[in-house]
Amino acid sequence: MARTAPWWSEDPLDWTRTEPSTFRDILKSAYASPEAILRLASQVGMLPLPPRAGNDGADEWTWTIETAVAGRWLFSLFDAVVGDPTKRLYHERLWNCLTDAPASDTADAAVGLQTINLPTEGLRNAAMAVQVAIDARRRIAIIEIAGRAAGTGFLVGPDLLLTAAHVLDARRMPPEPRGAVVAVFDFVPQPGSSPAETGVRVRIVNTGLVGSPPAPNEIEGKASDLDATNEHLDFVLMQLERDMSGDETNGPRRNFYELHADEYAFEQAELLHVYQHPLGMPLLHSSAHKPIKVNSGKTRVRYRANTLPGSSGSPVVDTNGRLVALHHFAAIGSNQGVTIHKIAASIEAKRPLPRLAVAERRARPTRVSVNRLPRTGPFFVARRQEIAKLNECWDDERTHVVTVVAWGGCWQERSRQSMAGTNGVQKHRPGLQGVCMVVLQPGYQ
């Protein structure tokens, strides 16, 4: 695999990459005027930039950054900004732009000409590392069945908790747990509170929205089944009695982990974290180091970490806080998780999920601003299903954003090719296009 160079080592710069344009935007916010840019540039010994009339600073910064990269002044420029205490707000984000380069490929690094072209490799932003731990503390819960700790679970939606299926029931899907299931968030020691009175207790109203049983060998407990198929992902998605993502009890808003459907590059991961409630204990953390191996079916990942009974259902996250696996098994000499992209695909195949149990129709908006929408015709044709779907989204408090995707432009192309009649109307009424294109921008056939 080719080594990906840091953006600032490229000359000329590739402005299609995110980092240089973000770097420029931050500098533009910090030093908007051409005079301020000139002052900074001359401070580090760069040639002064002639001011350009009517420019808001973006072009000057493009030129300045390109010049800095070409002349190896970029880090001097960064030092000058960091030395400006009035711009402290921007320092961390600028630093992130310089350090967020993709991890290098080990095999490539070992052969050929060797040069240190990523001096920040291995360094992590401390504040972001702390945030990863805070997210874990807020989103993870002990799963209790009939008052006894059974495993760990974590938020993946406003009212959605993910855990390993066998935590509730290893043999049946949907699971049939032996008693009421409760999620206990914030289960951390609190002076003056017994364990029974510690944490935020939330009842689970549906223990089997979507799920997949463990593999037969895993059920028997004989050995983990590294070759488990897509039908044995050992997970269950449960519904809480209320939305916990915005809950601020005991700390900041909880939010929830994202279910990335794209495959994660485990082989490039340096370190993974398993946040867990083993044996019903308060939240603990264990690090999983290399080697991290994925099976050929991409359904399982193995890592070396310390886990115990009750750790099943724990999130495995990378150093950036991305959810990559669901911990579920202790194999001989290593531990095992189920890959999140497989779980995401399984959930996606079974959409739509039931709506929030407590959903209520939201209040009708009282203030309206629509004058920036294009003009449309006075009537609306068809699209009943889509409108019904949008109304459902409005009613469902779990739906926060809905994207309507339609391939536009084919109106014109196809109208020329096959919709002679419609094309005729377009000629006579050019404004007519807006009736169809603007509201939902459909393509015509």
Added chain:
Amino acid sequence: MFAWSFYNQGTSDKAASADEFIDSALRWFGTSEPEPGLPRDKGERLAGLIRQEPTLLILNGIEPLQWPPGPRGGQLKDLALATLVRELASSNSGLCVITTRVSVSDLASRRHTTAPELDLRHLSPEAGAALLSQLGDNKHRGSSLGMRWHSR
């Protein structure tokens, strides 16, 4: 309810930007004078204001602000808008409706939970005919349907 269309952007040599939308929305939702700041801060601030009461936010035709098909296809180019959309996908007491020609990849990991996607299919020939009819173009109504029948 606040609606904005980006659809006319990207059709000229002027680079597409969400700055005007962000500033206008910040004013409309309660900031008298948008403070200068990083795009990400503005997006977070606007999301916070929008969340304060149930709001229907419509972002029409955001494709000029997305990367075209390719390695970063569908990603929002504007950091403030990307932050706003991701923040709302995390927590929103109302609903944000986005229309676009390209799937928003920034929301891909939340498609299973809070940010579903609705693929708009083509209008049926009957609906197309009804549209033409309502517009008073009976001359082409028949030919619209006729094209479909011939193609079967």
